[in-house]
Amino acid sequence: MLHSKGLNFEEPLLFESGSSDDAVFGVDVAAVSAHTAKLGTFARKAPLGLPNLSEPEVVRHFTRLSQKNYSIDSGFYPLGSCTMKHNPRLNEMLARLPGFAQAHPYQPKETLTGAHALMQELGHWLCTLTGMAAASLSPAAGAHGELCGIMTIKAALTAKGRKANIILVPESAHGTNPATAAACGFQVENIKATADGRVDLAALQARLGDDVAAIMLTNPNTCGLFERDIITIAEAVHAVGAYFYCDGANFNAIVGRVRPADLGIDAMHINLHKTFSTPHGGGGPGSGPVVFSAALAPYAPLPAVIHDALVLEDASTERCGTIKAYLGQFGTFVRALAYMYSMGADGLKQAAEDAVLNANYLGACLSDLLTQSYPSPVMHEVLFDDRFLKNTGVTTLDFAKAMIDKGYHPMTMYFPLVVSGAFLMEPTETESKETLDTFIEAVRDLAILAKTGTAAEQFKAAPQYAPRSRLDETRAARTPILRWTGSKTPQDAAAAA
Numbered sequence: 001m002l003h004s005k006g007l008n009f010e011e012p013l014l015f016e017s018g019s020s021d022d023a024v025f026g027v028d029v030a031a032v033s034a035h036t037a038k039l040g041t042f043a044r045k046a047p048l049g050l051p052n053l054s055e056p057e058v059v060r061h062f063t064r065l066s067q068k069n070y071s072i073d074s075g076f077y078p079l080g081s082c083t084m085k086h087n088p089r090l091n092e093m094l095a096r097l098p099g100f101a102q103a104h105p106y107q108p109k110e111t112l113t114g115a116h117a118l119m120q121e122l123g124h125w126l127c128t129l130t131g132m133a134a135a136s137l138s139p140a141a142g143a144h145g146e147l148c149g150i151m152t153i154k155a156a157l158t159a160k161g162r163k164a165n166i167i168l169v170p171e172s173a174h175g176t177n178p179a180t181a182a183a184c185g186f187q188v189e190n191i192k193a194t195a196d197g198r199v200d201l202a203a204l205q206a207r208l209g210d211d212v213a214a215i216m217l218t219n220p221n222t223c224g225l226f227e228r229d230i231i232t233i234a235e236a237v238h239a240v241g242a243y244f245y246c247d248g249a250n251f252n253a254i255v256g257r258v259r260p261a262d263l264g265i266d267a268m269h270i271n272l273h274k275t276f277s278t279p280h281g282g283g284g285p286g287s288g289p290v291v292f293s294a295a296l297a298p299y300a301p302l303p304a305v306i307h308d309a310l311v312l313e314d315a316s317t318e319r320c321g322t323i324k325a326y327l328g329q330f331g332t333f334v335r336a337l338a339y340m341y342s343m344g345a346d347g348l349k350q351a352a353e354d355a356v357l358n359a360n361y362l363g364a365c366l367s368d369l370l371t372q373s374y375p376s377p378v379m380h381e382v383l384f385d386d387r388f389l390k391n392t393g394v395t396t397l398d399f400a401k402a403m404i405d406k407g408y409h410p411m412t413m414y415f416p417l418v419v420s421g422a423f424l425m426e427p428t429e430t431e432s433k434e435t436l437d438t439f440i441e442a443v444r445d446l447a448i449l450a451k452t453g454t455a456a457e458q459f460k461a462a463p464q465y466a467p468r469s470r471l472d473e474t475r476a477a478r479t480p481i482l483r484w485t486g487s488k489t490p491q492d493a494a495a496a497a
């Protein structure tokens, strides 16, 4: 028996709520069966097994499921590293214009001149804001952009006959960085961090040599800090003939203020879905264009805007190859350009400054109670660790679960790995001071409660007000159930078969 309480509905699967005999709602099964003889050997031998439900029952099911989502449209979402910011509805309207939304991948090229002009304009903005020579537009998201960037670097190394096979990655890197390097056949080596959360320049210089193909560096990094030595790093990397790949997913913090080309970067992906709005994660697809220096432009995959011209195809055999079919995540291009146009260059710079201000505000209002890992000023996100929970019996995980009961999506936790029990908070520029103040009060209440040293049991019982309390953190990944079998577990299903 399922229990609903108030407006919090226990939602069974459609298969669990409708009987799955061969009676189909509103269909005269006997009349249909009379015709099945005509189907000969194609006639269905077993019932279809569809749940027997009316239209309102189906509508209610999906509407109730949609209301279970916590989203940026329902509340503040402090998830660090993800840049969960407001997505202006204007962008949505423009992405739905029939000429864009209904364009077909196999449409003749001559009929897509408007779409091509939009890509050209988007590439122009990306190259201008970064100071780079080219922008490959088709990667589908940040991690795909990394793949595109490292494959392009590999194509350049191959063209030059260089055999370097090491990619250096700092300890604080997003997990996608080492994964990308390994997927492209490189060997990954870690560069340690300094006590102030940045790349250890001496350790990097000591490791550089002609076996190094590239460094992959995030700036601002995932501790929310600007890499102060970045120009020296770029020079040292270039001196051994290696390339400087920058993970630009955090471009939101510096857009309009810093041009990555001026820092000596050779290739950088930009998460359009983070910096230039666009719903992402469970809310929609991303897009991860990669910008390249003039040295790497000849190896960049197409379609790309190169020296301000859109190139859809050419005769070169040196490019890294096609990274995605057709034009890329076109709907995201429209949203990103709409955002750029409505903000203007000055507005983009203001957004970056406000994002940094908001993160520093959180830091300033929480650092007397929580332990901030590195001193302010920070960039767009602020990092705390679990030192303030020492001897309280409360862990970072317990704290995150208690935030759900306060009505908040938890912050990013246990990442980056360079500090113990990380709390990574990214407020973004789109939150008001009132929203931040209410959030700060909730976090302060929890920190004060935890520090009494007598509330561990209470924290372990959280969340109390979510549809489910503590779930097994890894079972869904380790033993996923991907198909409805009518049984509770794959083991049951195997036993029943």
Ligand SMILES: *Cc1c(COP(=O)(O)O)cnc(C)c1O
Residues within 6 Å of the ligand: 081, 082, 141, 142, 143, 144, 174, 176, 218, 222, 247, 249, 250, 271, 286, 288
């Ligand atoms: C979000 C993010 C990525 C991955 O981007 P996806 O679009 O999720 O693939 C990579 N690096 C950093 C630093 C990020 O914040």
